[in-house]
Amino acid sequence: MAQLPFDPSTLSPADRALYDRMVERRKAQGAGFGGPYAALMNHPQLCERIENLGYYLKFEGHLPRDVYQFVVLFVARHTGAAFEWVDHIQHAEAAGVPSTLIGALQRGEDVSGIATAPYDLVMQVLDSALSWQNIPPRVQDEAIKAFGVEGLVELIVLSGFYQMFSAINQSFDVALPPGVENPFG
Numbered sequence: 001m002a003q004l005p006f007d008p009s010t011l012s013p014a015d016r017a018l019y020d021r022m023v024e025r026r027k028a029q030g031a032g033f034g035g036p037y038a039a040l041m042n043h044p045q046l047c048e049r050i051e052n053l054g055y056y057l058k059f060e061g062h063l064p065r066d067v068y069q070f071v072v073l074f075v076a077r078h079t080g081a082a083f084e085w086v087d088h089i090q091h092a093e094a095a096g097v098p099s100t101l102i103g104a105l106q107r108g109e110d111v112s113g114i115a116t117a118p119y120d121l122v123m124q125v126l127d128s129a130l131s132w133q134n135i136p137p138r139v140q141d142e143a144i145k146a147f148g149v150e151g152l153v154e155l156i157v158l159s160g161f162y163q164m165f166s167a168i169n170q171s172f173d174v175a176l177p178p179g180v181e182n183p184f185g
Contacts, residue, residue, distance in 0.1 A: 002172075002173055003039075003172060003173045003174070003175060004039040004042055004172040004173075006038040006039065006041045006042055008041070011041075011044065015044040018044050018045075018048055019041060019044065022037070022047070022048065022051050025055065026051075026055070029055075029058075029059050031058070035083055035087060035169065035174050036083070036165050036168040036169050036172075036174055037050075037051060038174075039168055039172040039174060040168065050164075053157075053161065054161065057154065057157065057158050057161060061154050061158075062147065062148060062150045062151045062154055063147060063151055063154050063155065063158070064095075064118075065091075065095040065096075066092070066095040066096045066097050067118060067119075067122055067147070067155075068095070068158065069088055069091050069092035069095045069097055070092065070097050070101075070119055070122060071122060071126065071155060071158045071159060071162070072084060072088045072091075072092070072158075072162055073085060073088060073089070073092050073097070073102065073105055074105065074122070074123065074126055075126070075130070075158075075159055075162040075163060075166065076088065076162065076166065077105045077106065077108065077184070078126075078130050079162075079163060079166035079167075079170075080166070080170070080184060081162070081165065081166035081169050081170060082169075082176060082182045082183055082184055083169045083174045083175075083176060084162060084165055084166065084169060085106070085183050085184070086176055086177065086180055086183060089102070089183070097119075098116070098119075100114055101114060101115060101119060106183055106184070108184070111123070118146055118147075121139070121142055121143060121146055122143075122155065124136075124139045124142075124143075125139060125140075125143050125152070125155050125156070125159075126155070126159055129155070129156050129159040129160070130159065130163075140152065143155065
C-alpha cells in the first residue's frame with residue numbers, strides 16, 4: 001500500500017474552487033476535510049459526489065447521532081479501518097454511544113450480549129448488511145418501527161458508505177494522525 005498524494009495547489013482553478021467549497025461546507029459543520037477525501041481529490045468530480053452523500057448522511061440524515069456514530073464504529077471495526085475509528089471515536093462518545101460497547105467493539109469482542117436498544121437492533125441489521133445477506137423480515141420490521149423506512153435505508157447505505165471508505169483508507173494507506181496508534185492493535 002502506498003499513500004496517494006494530494007496537493008491542492010496542483011488543482012485546476014475549477015477543481016480548486018470545488019475543493020474550497022467542500023472544505024468550507026464541512027468546516028461550517030465543525031468537520032475536517034482530510035483522510036479519504038484527500039485521496040479522493042485526485043478525482044475531484046467523484047470526490048464531490050461522494051462528499052455530497054457523506055454530508056447528507058452525516059448532517060442531514062434521519063438517523064439519531066448515536067446510531068449514526070455506532071454504525072461508523074461497527075463498520076470500522078468489522079473492516080479494520082483504523083482511520084475511520086480514530087476519526088469517529090470522540091463523536092461516538094459525545095453522541096452517547098455507551099463506553100462499554102465502544103470498548104468491547106474496539107477489542108473485537110462479541111458485543112451482542114451487552115448491546116442494548118437501539119444498538120442491538122442496529123447490529124442485527126448490520127450483520128445482514130456486512131455479510132451481504134437479506135435482512136430477516138422480523139428485523140426489517142423492527143428497524144422500520146424504530147427508524148422508519150428512510151432510517152432503515154440510511155442504515156444500509158451508511159454501512160455501504162463506510163465499507164467504501166474502509167476500502168479507500170486501506171487501499172491508499174490513509175495515515176492516522178501523527179502520534180496516534182492503531183486502535184485495533
